[in-house]
Amino acid sequence: MKNIFKLIFLTITVFSLNLACSSDDESSSSVADDVDDTDDVVVTELHAAFAEFNSDAVTVMLSDDGTDIYIETTGFPNHTSIYWHPDNELYIDESPQGVVKTTQDTYIGGGTGEASSFTVDASPDLDGATVATELNTIGIAVSGAAIFNDQEGAGDLDQAAGSLDYNGAHKGPGVYHYHLEPKSITNDDDALVGILLDGVFLYGRRDYPSNEYPSDLDASGGHFGPTPHNEDGEYHYHIINEEYNAPLYAYDEAIVLFAGPFQGY
Template sequence: MKLFFKPLTYIAIVVLALFACKSDDSVKGNTNSDNEEAVTELHAAFSAFNSDAVTALLSDDGTEVYIETTGFPDHTSIYWEPNHPLYIDEPGVTKTTQNTFIGGGHGEAASFTVDAIPNLSGASVTTQLGTIGIAVSGASIFNDQEGMGDLDQAAGSLDWAGAHKGPGVYHYHLEPTPITSDDDSLVGILLDGVFIYGRQCSATGTHPTDLDASGGHTSTTQYTNGVEEYHYHIINEVYPASNYAYAPAYVLFSGPFQGY
C-alpha cells in the first residue's frame, strides 16, 4: 500500500552553485538491496513534516521511502524576496547573494530514497557537501563544511534559522531555531533514513550523554510509542566562531552517517 502526504508539483531547475556550499538537487540515499525489512505504513515522525513542501511515499513492498521537497521553508528569513510575506530584515546578516531568493527557481528541490527501516549493520560513511537530509520545515540540511572549507568562513551569512542560500538550495548548517532550540523536537531525516532531533532527549528530558561518533543513540522518542529506536541529536556543543550574526552556534550535524 502506498502512503503519501501531499503530491509535489514543483519541478527543480538544476544549477551549479556559484558561492559557498555545493548544492545538489537530487541526492541518492541508502538503497541497500540486502535490507529487505518491510513496514506497512510510514513512520509516525513523518507527520511532523511540512506537508506544503515535503512528500514522503512508501514503496509498494514497504521496504523504501521516497522523500522529496520543494525546498521552501515555512518560516521567516532574509533570504526570501523582499515582497514575500515571510521576508524579514536581518541587519547582522551578510547575504551570500543579493539577487537570488528562496523560491527563485535555482535548484531548490531535493529528493532521495531511504530504507524504510535504516540499515545500521554496515560501515559508517562521512557526509559530503550538499544536501545530507531534509528538515521538517521543507529546507535542506547540510553538514558543518562550506565549499571553501570550514563553516566559519561563511558564518556571517547565516540567518536567524542557522541557514543561508548560496544560490542553490536554502539550507541549514546550524541548529534550526524555528524548529528546535535546546529541546527534543524532531529536526528532520538524513540520507541514511535516520531521524535527527534537537539537543535534548525525549526519553530523559535532558541532553543525552551516551551519543556515539555520529551523534546518535538508541532510546524511545515521542514518535515511537515506547519502542526504542536509533536516532541522531544535535550535539550540545557550541561551535567556536565569533562572526555569526546570532550566537551561540550549534552545528546541526557533523558526524558520519551511521546507517550505511
C-alpha cells in the first residue's frame, strides 16, 4: 500500500480529542507501509478539479517530481451551519428544523484537531487492492471540511441522525465533517464534492454530461467516464443514489456521501 493513505493531523493535541464519531479517534493518523514508488505516474500540472476547492481553506501542491499531491486544509467550510459560533456570519439556527447539536458549546473554529493534511498519488493506482474506509477523515470536500464514511463510532449512522445539519454534517468536538450529501455543495446533481484519500475525485449523484443517474457504478460508486473537469474521461466516484433512513433526520433526504471501499490503492 502506498503512502497515499497517510493522514497527518497538524495539531499535537489531536490525541486528546473525544470525537462523537469514533471511539478510537485518538488514532487520527493512518500510515501505509513504504513501497517501491518507481512506477508512479509523473504529471506536470494539477488536475483542473482542484480549481473548485475553497482557496481560503485548502492548499494543494504538486510534488517536485510530479508523482504526489500535497493537500492541506484548515477544516473550515465556506457555507452556513448551526455549528458556527452565533457571532459568525455563516451561522444559521437550524433548531427549528430539528437539528440538535452534538455539544452545545462546540463551534467550527473553536476546537482542536481541525486542520489536517495528507498526500495522494498524482495518478491513483487503480490496479491495486480495494481498501475499506475507516472512522475519521476519508477525504476533503471542496468546501475545506472533512468527509467521513457512513459509520458513527462503533455503530451505524442512526445514532447521529438528529445532530446532522442541512449539509449532513456535524462537529463533536473535533473536525466538522460530512456523513451525508452536502446540499450546499451538491444537491442531486453532477457537481464536484471533493477528493478522497486514495486520490480519486467524488462527484454528485448524477452523471456528466447526461445529467442521469449512472447505471454502471461499481461497489464504491465509481466508474470510468467524462467529468466536468475531464472530457476524455477518468475513473471517479459518485454519491450512490440510495436514501438512508430519512425519517430519522431533520431534513427530508438522507443520502450517504461515501461508504467505500476505496478503489485507488
